[in-house]
Amino acid sequence: MEKVSGDRYTINVYPCLFQIKKGYMRTYLDCIPCFFRQALDMTRITGVDEATQKKVLNEVSKLIPNFPLDASPPKMGREIYRIVKRITDINDPFKKIKQKSNKLVLDIYPRLKKEIRSSDDSFLTATELAIAGNVIDYGVKNSLDIDREIEKILAKDFAGSGNGSNHNFDYQEFRDTLNNAGSVLYLGDNTGEIVFDKLLIEELNNMFPNIKITYVVRDKPVINDALMEDAINCGLDKIVNVISSGCDAPGTILDICSKEFLNLYKNAEMVISKGQGNFETLADESRPIFFLFKVKCPVIANHTGFNLGDIVLKRM
């Protein structure tokens, strides 16, 4: 893993934010209010009373003075989740939400499958839908929200008629790299979204039958991220090799990943990385990684130069 020198973080981020188009996704000061917002949202999901919610925020406050800005935001995400678990004494607060998210998308799986198979470019449609699936977080309450996102995405010509003209969307390079790849490591993100990944992997299996694909889930419950049980529940284990990253953060922090994962990671000819959390933890890696995500926060928008709400398929 490339070591990121500290001096690039001594800048005053506010005026310079827009100039940093690429790099390791450090924590920005703007992430700090958001950490508290996330901690509060997570805690409320558990249904504990206000006094307990306040205790969680108090514990998060205590972390701030010692949290280094050169750590990636998912490192704090991991700490916050641990605090929520400890203070509320609930091991997997998002369990029901995760099950519901999976079910929501499994229910529309036949429709999505038909959409892909009837498309002029099935692989493109499956890729677009896989990114659309990244919109599913624990705020998504019903299939209407998902339908709305799918419609929006399918209505746009992200790939620039397949010639890769859209600056957020390296579709042609994505296909070319797959054409030459023997192995692909596919880093999953959220529950629900995992069913969209399944659809893309089915197309990958069709188009590139010789590629050995490994799908990666988080090791332990963290927010609404997909685990091995979700992969099995959604049938991914039937079509692809599924492993855990060994990491219990909402991202892929290489320092705490398992040896098994790191071995595959080092040797994979191509990595497909879903979601902001994986991007934040791997953005600076020199491996051939294609990041597929929706830009959901202004800090990532500023860091990458993409716009808030953009759909991204990008080799960084």
Place this chain on the structure above:
Amino acid sequence: MEKVSGDRYTINVYPCLFQIKKGYMRTYLDCIPCFFRQALDMTRITGVDEATQKKVLNEVSKLIPNFPLDASPPKMGREIYRIVKRITDINDPFKKIKQKSNKLVLDIYPRLKKEIRSSDDSFLTATELAIAGNVIDYGVKNSLDIDREIEKILAKDFAGSGNGSNHNFDYQEFRDTLNNAGSVLYLGDNTGEIVFDKLLIEELNNMFPNIKITYVVRDKPVINDALMEDAINCGLDKIVNVISSGCDAPGTILDICSKEFLNLYKNAEMVISKGQGNFETLADESRPIFFLFKVKCPVIANHTGFNLGDIVLKRM
């Protein structure tokens, strides 16, 4: 000052928030992420480097565990501002912004005056504009922003053709109370906005020449709030008696107001209170207070039952 019993705060605020239509404006957990956002915004205004900005957030973090939720948000606003001043070693970081805000509105004063004088109901227009002026905070960069807000406000029929039919807008009661008042205490809020207050006070002087009006400013610099120097700079001292509240919070915390102010406050037959900060600190008072403000934050929207962005003229 009415003592607020603690038991009403033991509720789980999240589901109950919408049920609290009136009451003392306590701090909600949703205010905590916002405290950090405000601290960051304030610190950035000073132009200090990122490491110093982080120091401010660290100091705010240290306050959170001991900050009681039954305090009003401006109590924390006061502490945050003190931290910013202490860490950045700048006594009045908003001085230039405040001067600019005053100038922006003084420049359009003749146009606003004409708008009021040519209106069918000059007093109504002056009242609406005074609330429109509450939109000016330190995010307002140019007169275009102000013009946009003025246009929006003047285009609407807030007062329901003068019969007070709009539930956010107790215009008839406002006029009736003024008709019977011998003294009015007018609590100012922001710089820039103070020029809109001047226009309303000029109309008040015209319509109710026998009312003794006292205009109140903050005692010491706090964010972009209006001080005695702003009142003088904008010529309010020429048309009305101006005093300081003795309070250095972005609101009117009675516990720390001066005796002179408290004496006037107790004896004033009517209070006109501008802005969210004064509302947050006085919402539970049993005195006849008319609150004039724009609902700028979702917590106040939930607390009051108004919608975000609503223009409010309300006797609570």
